[in-house]
Amino acid sequence: MGYEESSRATGTSRRGSRRERRRERRPLRMLVVGIGVLALVGVIALGGYAFYLQRTVENNLEREDLNATQDSVVTISPDTFGGTQPGDDDSTDDDIDDSGLEGDGDIDEDAPPIVGEDGQPIEVTQSEFSATTPARPESSGEAMNFLIVGTDSRDLSQERGRSDVIVLMHISDERDRVDLIHFPRDLFVPIPGTGGSSKINAAYSYGGAPLLVQTLQPLIDVPIDHVVLVNFESFRAMTDAVGGVDVQVAEASPGFPQGVMHMDGDTGLEFVRERYALSQGDISRGQRQQAFIKGLMQKALSSETLTNPARVARFVDAATTNLTVDADLEVSRMRDLGFAMRSVRGDDIHFETAPWTGISDHPVAGSIVLLADDQMDSLSTHLREDTMESYVDEVSPRQGFGG
Template sequence: MKKEVPESSGFASRSTRKAVERKKKKRTRSVFVAVVAVMLVCVLGAGYYVFDLQRQFNSKSNSLSLAFSDADQQARPVKDPEDKSMNVLMLGVDHADDDSDGSAALSGAVEQRSDSMMLVHIPEDRSQIYVMSMVRDMYVDIPGHGQNKLNAAVSLGGVPLLMQTVEGMFDTKIDHVAMVDFEGFKELSTALGGVSVENDIPFTANDTDYFYPKGTVALEGDRALRFVRERKSFSNGDYQRVVNQRKFIASAANKLLSSDTLTNPVKLYDIVDTVSPYLTFDEDFDAATLVGLGMQLKNVDTRNMAMFTMPTAGSSVDAQGQSIELASEQAVARIGEALRTDTMAEYLKVNPPESE
């Protein structure tokens, strides 16, 4: 249930003005949210500079209190208590009209699906952020349901089952989960006054008149939403979609963290107010946690994030004739090892991602 916006946000305070002035001296800002999903950038960027916005974010965003089911805790991979690295599962989802609180994904309602999945690894030394996109059609073992597409886990058992699936695949514990309703991309682009990206492949979004030429394209509102969701127009389908999503995220993050936005507290407040209802987190991943993490990551530059797509073993069809992407056992094993040992930098040196 959404709560009312506080009547007084305290933006005119002297401490706020000083905080903004201090942060203008640094271009490399707290960026965790910027990389994984543009919605989280709003929360982290705004919360980092104007702490009063934490209350606004917590009152508007949604919580997944059952993201980590007690019944499944014993079966989860064990993580060394001394290991301070962090793994976050990010989901871009389509909510049913009556599912504003994310309950469908939690309960496993069939109307809910995940169109975008990213696994974010933050090393213990907080020196970098690694964002790995996973194609939704990757054929994997879903506990209790056999082989199926990765995104089928959400419709079969909600977030808990998807957590089990990803943790089982990499034999690695996931520390947090966050979901972004795709409508939030639309609202954010509008709140920012539009976002520009470099488009590599000209296309017309399926069943629309929206044409995106090669080169710089301006995205706002429904045009932005169609850009990040489109896959049928591309020969490589979901691969190009995740590339386009990351381009949108990077561009929107840079605009959000620009001086024009950060020095405008009213605009920051409006962005958080607009976007927060489209965000859902596990109950331990609140604004204060994001702000603290952002402080730890303050020296990481948004322009130099390690963003890549998880390799697969090629395309095929399942028993029902549906197109699938075969999981690469070698890639799964190597990535799992890198996650468990906090050696993702070394993994990418040996296995550099193909140009996207």
């Protein structure tokens, strides 16, 4: 499934036993009837607002055709919304947003090249194909899968932007567990409809969220129920709405010493965008994003926040102002899901990285992350059977680049 060159670096009894393991959880108080399943740059508010805030959410949300369900048409349009191909002259040489913060440091804004089986680049032209969707396994019950895409676009009607963050959110059938699986944007995978392979974020560059859905589903072999797009401004606003968050810095970098650090929105953006000063590059950046998500979740789900209606209102407004969801995700569905997950707390949120074996210099695609095929099959099995509580990844390198 992945590029093979050398690198640098169950049933009733299962559900019954899970119920026996579930611990008692305290009920929510005051106005809050749901909890937040958050993911922008890893963080988003999915549910978790009082009923009186429903109008705010309805007014803030934007809706687009983001998903790609069975037999729907997926359009590949590489030159739309600012997506350029390698060699084009209109790419930019900086990555500075309106706040003056530097982005991830990339100077090449071209869409990643598509590579054929012969190792040569493929020129991608506008085309269409019919989407396919994996069958929903009976063993998964009513488990749900959301694709969370963090984009640097400020206006999706004007530009598609880049998919700097790709996270699969798996919500268990019993609504008592959430798994957030980070897919490194440089993961080298087949891109449907192009005749070749590339970095996974190329799918978004060439065909937006629908093509990214079609790229991801064959890897996980479960249907993606809904798609959510968030941008960096929402990340900043949510952080500030809860008064900043405490984040565990596992690996130091300039300005970020190892240990627990309190961060506001601007500081958090710097923290989650860094990769060049980290030991595993984009992999380490993904782990930083997960650490920040955890800190934000803990603050958003704390009694300090949940018992403060004004803070809840600010947080929900911030979380949904820069939020775009697929056309089928209704606010009432979000509210009901949030209510069903009202007992979820920080310890019920789990983080994984899509399995990988190393990082390689591809002669055409550049630096790529190599997929661990067998371990990916294991992850897929646990997603299909809704047994993520027993998933273990002993393949992905814990330090360096693997190989």
